[in-house]
Amino acid sequence: MSLSLLARRWVAKLPACFRSNATSQSPAVIFEGMFRLNHLEEGLTRTKEERAGYFPAALDQSLANGRYTILRKLGWGTAASVWLAKDEKQQSHVALKIMTAFWTEKQGAYEELILSRVKTANTDHPGRAYLPQLLDGFDVESHHGKHRVLVTDVSGPSLHALRHDHLPKKSLLPSSILKQWLRELLLALDYLHTEVGVIHSDIRLPNILLDFPKSEDSLLQAVHDEPPKFYPTDTKLQGPVPTFVSQPFPVPSDIIDGHTPVPSVKLIDLGGANWVENHTWHTCHNEDMRAPEVILRHPWGPPADIRALCCVARSTASCCLGYTDLYILGYPSSGLSGRYSLWLEQMRH
Structure with missing residues (x-):
């Protein structure tokens, strides 16, 4: 099946408000748009039995005996x-990562244990x-529970x-910025692999955050300039409390043009990490970076993280599609050898 035919079929399924300029987008962008459309925010009505059970947080809600205010x-x-909160003490x-009831029951304090080792392994x-x-x-x-x-x-x-919301279409990050971030991420991985003893196992762009300097006053100003938003009460997203819009801090407009010092990055989300000596999970990373x-299904270890980071760097530096995107868009997908045939063929070169 041709890519153009796939694109036309996907466009036909989109609501009119999303269809206006879809024909000028690549099939991969259209596919991503459909995913975002169906997953705007967390589903507060989904239960622990549905592998969810999100905490119904509210603005100005106090947690931990009044210490933290959302x-x-x-x-x-x-x-x-994840919520921005004020530590009253x-x-x-601070950032509060509130686990779902399902993952709290499934993982317990697994990520907390790893983060504790990150904090103390080698300062x-x-x-x-x-x-x-x-x-x-x-x-x-x-x-939902605990x-x-x-x-x-x-x-x-x-x-x-x-990359997706602030860089012009098909534009690239300056190589000097990319090199700085890769150096920092490699140092982070070296610390995880050699000092903490874990393989990150989920390296991708959403798990790499900018870490520009932030004063308490600047955080308050950011909240004041862009107040919290929530979806209308007549949407299907509503649960026991209003569903709030995710509002990460905006990207400073002068980062890319070199008018301000380049921020550092942080590699987050260690909930899916594997111990180097004894893997917790049987696999790692998204399919396009695996x-x-x-x-x-051969023995694997820390080099899997390095390869995933190389895929992130390649994608960021060249605006290319990931390998998974290629076989989603019409390449063979029957069985292991067919599904990854293009991917493995490229790896041989």
């Missing part, structure tokens, strides 16, 4: 939603600065947001 939502993922801003290693720092942890209750909450330092938007040894 200010706005920063984002969400499969296992948690330290008079500072002199330069890679430690490019990983999230665990500040606190506690439990909260909802009608939720584990991880308190970390606040970071900025993801490289995914930078190492050949993982696909072929």
Whole structure:
């Protein structure tokens, strides 16, 4: 089936409001748009039995005996939603990662244990600065059950947001910026592999955050300039409380043009990490960045992270499609050899 035919079929399924300029987009962009359309925010009505059970947070809600006050939502993922909060004890801003009831029951304190090791393994290693720092942890209750909450330092938007929402179409990051970020990410991976003893296992653009300097006043100003938003009450997204719009901090407009110092990056989300010596999960990374040894079910280890980072760098530097995007768009997809035939063929060269 040709790519153009696939694109026309997908466009026909889109609502009119999303269809206006879809014919000028690549099939991959259209596919991504459909995904976003069906997954605007976390589903508050989905239960723990449906592998969810998100915490129904509310603005100005106090947690941990009044220590943390929720200010706005920063984002969400499969296992948690993330909120900006005020630490009333330290008079500072923090990020609260509130796990779903399902993942709290399934994982317990797994990610918290890894973050604790990140914090204490070797404070002199330069890679430690490019990983999230665990500040606190506690439990909260909802009608879904128990939720584990991880308190970390606040970071900025993801490289995914930078690339897709702030860079002009088909434009590239300056090589000097990309080299700096790759150096920092390699240091972070070296720290994880050699000092903490884990393989990150989920390296992708949404899990790499910008970490530009932020004062408490600048955070307050950002919340004031862009107040929290939520969806209308007549949408299907509504649950026991209003569904809030994810509002990560905006990308400073002068980062790319070189008028301000380039921010550092942080590699986040260690909930899917594997121990180097004893893997917790049987696989790692998205399919388009998965190492050949993982696909072929051979022994694998830290090099799988390095390959995934190379795929991220290649994608960011060249605006190319990932390997998964290629076979989604009409390449053979029957069986292991067919599904990855193009991918493995390119790996031979």
